[in-house]
Amino acid sequence: MKRRDTEILKYIRAGKNDKAIALLYKSEFKKIASMVRSRGGDEEDAKDVFQDTVLVFYRQLKLGRYNESYEVGAFIFTIARNLWINKLKKDGRLTDLEEVAGKLTDEEDVLEQVLTSEREKKVNLLFAQLGETCRKLLVLAYYQNLSMTEIALKMGFKSEDVAKSKKYKCKKSLIEKVKMQTEFRNELTQ
Numbered sequence: 001m002k003r004r005d006t007e008i009l010k011y012i013r014a015g016k017n018d019k020a021i022a023l024l025y026k027s028e029f030k031k032i033a034s035m036v037r038s039r040g041g042d043e044e045d046a047k048d049v050f051q052d053t054v055l056v057f058y059r060q061l062k063l064g065r066y067n068e069s070y071e072v073g074a075f076i077f078t079i080a081r082n083l084w085i086n087k088l089k090k091d092g093r094l095t096d097l098e099e100v101a102g103k104l105t106d107e108e109d110v111l112e113q114v115l116t117s118e119r120e121k122k123v124n125l126l127f128a129q130l131g132e133t134c135r136k137l138l139v140l141a142y143y144q145n146l147s148m149t150e151i152a153l154k155m156g157f158k159s160e161d162v163a164k165s166k167k168y169k170c171k172k173s174l175i176e177k178v179k180m181q182t183e184f185r186n187e188l189t190q
Contacts (some may be wrong), residue, residue: 005072012061021054028073032080038136039084039143049087053080074128082124126177134170141167 004027011020032053033046041049056079060066066075127135137155140146146154152163
């Protein structure tokens with residue numbers, strides 16, 4: 001566990017919420033704001049999402065639902081992402097997540113897990129573990145339905161072919177993470 005994560009958890013458990021929130025803000029707000037803006041939100045939306053995210057994180061921690069093997073930042077980002085997706089769905093600005101998952105699952109239905117809410121959370125945590133470039137590329141491809149040409153321009157790739165190749169690698173990486181998680185869980189239950 002990272003030192004910063006240890007500090008955040010220590011402050012929360014000690015009731016030093018101001019210090020914990022300050023650390024969370026310093027380390028996570030820019031990433032959350034960037035994600036919200038990339039999906040059509042503004043700075044005010046980002047602030048709202050961050051505030052709600054911190055509340056959900058506290059609640060998850062208090063209920064014992066936070067697994068300390070996860071990085072706090074990845075967990076926070078996943079919460080924020082889910083909150084923003086739910087808001088977009090509520091506002092009718094995003095297609096149903098099951099539809100999006102269907103686009104990702106053309107190989108062996110590996111991501112079929114997204115169909116249940118518990119499995120969706122796990123896939124989102126794995127998605128948060130991808131590099132920023134992969135996360136952004138997959139969001140542009142599957143959530144915003146941009147063409148490879150548009151993605152290449154937006155991401156600064158030299159060509160559409162580079163964008164296609166990178167998308168393939170990112171998708172494969174996510175599928176491998178899901179497979180590894182599933183295999184690991186199966187080994188534990190045997």
